Structures are given as C-alpha cells and as structure tokens.
Amino acid sequence: MNQRRFHRLASIARGLVLVAAVATSAAAAAEVTVFAAASLKESLDRQVQRFTASGGGQVRVSYAGSNALAKQIEAGAPADLFISADGEWMDYLDQRKQIVPGTRRDVLANDLVLIAPAASRTTLALEQGGDVAAALLAALGQDGRLALANPDAVPAGKYARAALTTLGAWAAVQPRLARSDNVRAALAFVARGEAPLGIVYRTDAMAEPKVRVVAAFPSASHPPIVYPIAIVAGHDYAATRALYEALIRPEAAAVWREFGFRPLP
Secondary structure, X not given: OOHHHHHHHHHHHHHHHHHHHHHHHHHHXXXXXXXXXXXXXXXXXXXXXXXXXXXXXXXXXXXXXXXXXXXXXXXXXXXXXEEOOOHHHHHHHHHOOOEOOOOOEEEEEEOEEEEXXXXXXXXXXXXXXXXXXXXXXXXXXXOOOEEEEOOOOOHHHHHHHHXXXXXXXXXXXXXXXXXXXXXXXXXXXXXXXXXXXXXXXXXXXXXXXXXXXXXXXXXXXXXXXXXXXXXXXXXXOHXXXXXXXXXXXXXXXXXXXXXXXXXXX
C-alpha cells in the first residue's frame, strides 16, 4: 500500500469515527418533550428529576388542560409523550391515529374534592340524598363563585359536572361557576381567596397549602379518574421509550404515591 493511499484510508477512518461520535452525542443529548395534564405538575417534575439524574437525558414538560394539549398534538405540536387526565382526550387522539398503537396505558388514579381557602371554616357534606345544592349555595354566599375547570372540555371540570349532577346540585350551582382553563387555575382562584369554594383533584389540594379539603366527592358520583399515557405517533424514539418505561415501571410508583396519586397495575 503506497503512502498516499494509506493516508487517505486513515483520513476516512477518522471521519467515520467522528461521525459516530457526533451521532452518539446527539442521541445522548436528545430531549424528550412531554405534554401532561396540569394536575401532574409536582409529581411529574419529580419523576423527570429522577430520570435525568440517572442519565436518562433532558426532558421538557408542557402542562395544561388535557383538551388543549390534545388539540395541540393534533395540530402538529412536537410532543413525544402525552399524559391525559382522562380517557376521552386520549381516545380523541387515538381515533385520529395520533398515538403509537400498543403504547396507551392507564397509569394513575385520583380523587375529586371540594376545597376552600385554608382559613375558611366551611363545613359541608357531599352525600346522595342530602340537599347538596342548598348547602353549596349557602356556603357560596350571595356573591361567591364555585371555581372549577371548564366542564365542557377539561377533564377535572367534566368530572365535577358529573358529580354535581349525580348529587342533584348541577342546575342550582351552574349559574354560580367561575370557569377556568385548567384545574390548577381553579385551584389558584381558591388559594387567592377569589372563590370561597372550588372543585379540584385531591392531589391539587395536597400541593397547595393555602387551601384545605372540605369534603371528598363519592367515587360513585363520577366516572373513575384515570390518567392514560401514550407515545405520540411519529415520535417513537429510543429516548422517548426510555422515559415512557421509567414512568410506568414499578419503581416510579413510590413517587406517584408521595404526591397523592394511586398507581395502577
């Protein structure tokens, strides 16, 4: 082999090594984008910290109402994973072939509660057979509003409407609603004292020291509150799979429980 050819082959070899190194570096630096229901904020942030600390790569999370996130994904937003606060918005994307087949899985369950500002002394029972409508109106007072997420679209609001309907109170309180874009906005209304009562998930109430739980809604008064996860179609990358698996494996359950969720098998 002449010297010129040797140097040429050596140069090609160095180039291939450089390309491989760049590709490996790019893969390691791949960022996963998660679209997640607003109620997951603290718990998912903790899961992401654990994932990143273990060498899992960078993760960016966008929190909002599940309805808004599903619509954004449908419109082409670059989400890799979607975690919804109900099955209907995951169904919405599934029907439009926007999630990877076989990756949908119900991971968490939650509860629905009535909250008031922490300093409030309001007491109220949420039981079928009782006059829940009258009790709520009395607690709201003359001008008070009941804060909840938009019941026409946001999962927390839809669960709230179902529960109030079952308890015979929806028609009475509907004119007194303070509607919000997501459950965390409803939580903020009550935390700031702008609404004397609100309906949120138990996990939201646990995350906000400026509110307290007045009563829990009977589980039979609304559909089960379940959070499904799925990989977004066209985003089934190795980094996406790694985070997906990290969030559903048994080791993640302790973190979910710490923030009040009930992990599902």
